[in-house]
Amino acid sequence: MFRKSLRMPLRVAAVLTLCLPFLVACGGDDKSTIRVYSGRHYDLEVAFTQFAKETGINVEFLYGGDAELLERIKAEGEDTPADIFMTVDAGNLWNAAQQDLLLPLQSPVLDEAVPEGLRDPQDRWVGLSMRVRTLMYNPDKVQPSDFDATDSYAGLGDPKWKGRLCMRTSKSSYVQSLVAQMIDRQGRDRALEIVKSWVANDVNIIGDDVTILKTVNAGGCDVAITNHYYLARILDDDSNFKVKPYWANQSGEGVHVNISGAGVLKNSDNVADAQKLIEWLATKGANAFVDGNHEYPVNPDVKPEELISGFGTFKFQPINAEAYGKLNADAIALMSEAGYR
Template sequence: MFRRRLLAAVACLTALTAALTGCGAVGAKPADLQIYSARHYDLEGAFGQFTEETGITVEFISGGDAELLERLKAEGEDSPADVFMTVDAGNLWNAARQNELAKLDSAVLNDAVPQDLRDPQGRWYGLAMRARTITYNPTKVDVAEFDQAETYAGLTDPKWKGRLCMRDATSSYTQSLVASLIDLYGREKALEIAKGWVANEVQIMSNDVLLLDALDAGTCHVGINNHYYLARKIAEKPEFNVKLFWASQAGAGTHVNISGAGLVEGSDNAEDAQKLIEWLATKGQNAFVDANREFPVNPAAQPEAIIAGFGEFKRMPLNADAYGDLNAAAVDLLAEAGYK
């Protein structure tokens, strides 16, 4: 334990803020919980509220998903981490598969988080949900043009040629969407879909913000975005000329993904770590998701006003095993289709 806490004190140097984490002068007591977090959205408010309510102090080590997972593996039992927090269900699946996450037996979490948004063995739990769906310029597109049952596949229709914008093949958003299509349709049809996007001269964008700006300008007519990027744009500019369409409502539903967390195997403060994850899934749900305008995973929590205005939607059931296990297949499929 001494070595873990010594490492934690050193790690304090890279934490987000001294005020939040309790890292201050040399010799200061390290925080109660160390979180390795690949999630970078407005963490201070939610975790500051958790500390105020519980007295449990928190510090963060931030980094990329793969980087932090490799760090956990390298540190082994000497890791100072108590909680691993990441984006994308495939990353959570991968951390559990590599035995870096411990099983939690929590009726609170099982009640708060829908079954497909948590690990069956209790090694990770979804905490925030994002929908990757259709966005469009309403002066260029009539919603009657969209395939109501298979909207993602429907973008292969030649009528969308030269009108379509999407994210690059290296984006985890693109890879998870394609992995879900492989899981839903099988590889052959998923490959046909990706080839259809390419045949329609899809314009590739490096991020969702640029994609939305292109839609607003009319450079693209239709795209695929995470819902919260549009919500942010609307918050900044209510007259922003882009609307959202919930994909595949007459079919499998809209593709969703999650950010989530799990207890690190070997944590020496498992009790407080469980309290934190339970708080984030219940009392702290809105504090955790609202600032980034994500959807709460807990059905009892209400979404913030702008995304509530998008209306209710049927979501595609999330299959974390597929998102993780089929990620490499999705990358290969995109390359074979000529999707850049």
């Protein structure tokens, strides 16, 4: 039996056809079963159970790290039991496409539901939910007018933020993608200048977004960069939590976003139903997929859940998944050079 971790020998993959402890609507006919390898760990059971009830198509899924899943898919080759690769970073989807693991889909449904800036130009993968990495601030100490509305991330290098700034470790894929996007859009020299300016401001490096937000709330720093949904999770439990989001770069190119997304594997045995699941997750099932983790639906016709709707609307910079993937190593090297831990 599988558990929710993928830390096991690859040969165990052969038993994926068994009914799993965390299986959704396990059935007997392989042709009516979709198998998902997922690096996204948030409330999949809710969405997959609803899809199974509505369509009669069973869904089996297995969690693991994004890179680990990709290695597993490559090792399994034509014998992979997986039909869909799902991940929480556009760079990982780009890597899967570059390694020729994903099947281009012809889907008018997805063309209409997913904006161009949130899907692969060659239709090998699509975004299903957005996670926004933006500025967070303590309203007792900071006003929105204090921020640079054109380049809000670079603005945190202003000396006025010295000793007031918290950020996440350079080991975080979220930080790596943000810096990779800076390299892509502004060039390596300017990106290095920005990261060095954060370091010069005695940035407090913290291991996770939740601790960062709690530090801002407690007055340990005044401003930070985190994903929006970590704040939403806290507010869900504590409506008096005072940290607020500031949508970055609204007078410029837009706030940095990443996606949870998916693609159908080339070696899938059930392409039609796998495509049907992805189309459902982008349309009718979007809220079942995103609401439990307070993510934004990529489909502009789907309303975000109430709590994050209260954060207001924003302009986002279209994703360049190639930059997130191809420039990841450059982003890591740049942060090391800048002294960003």
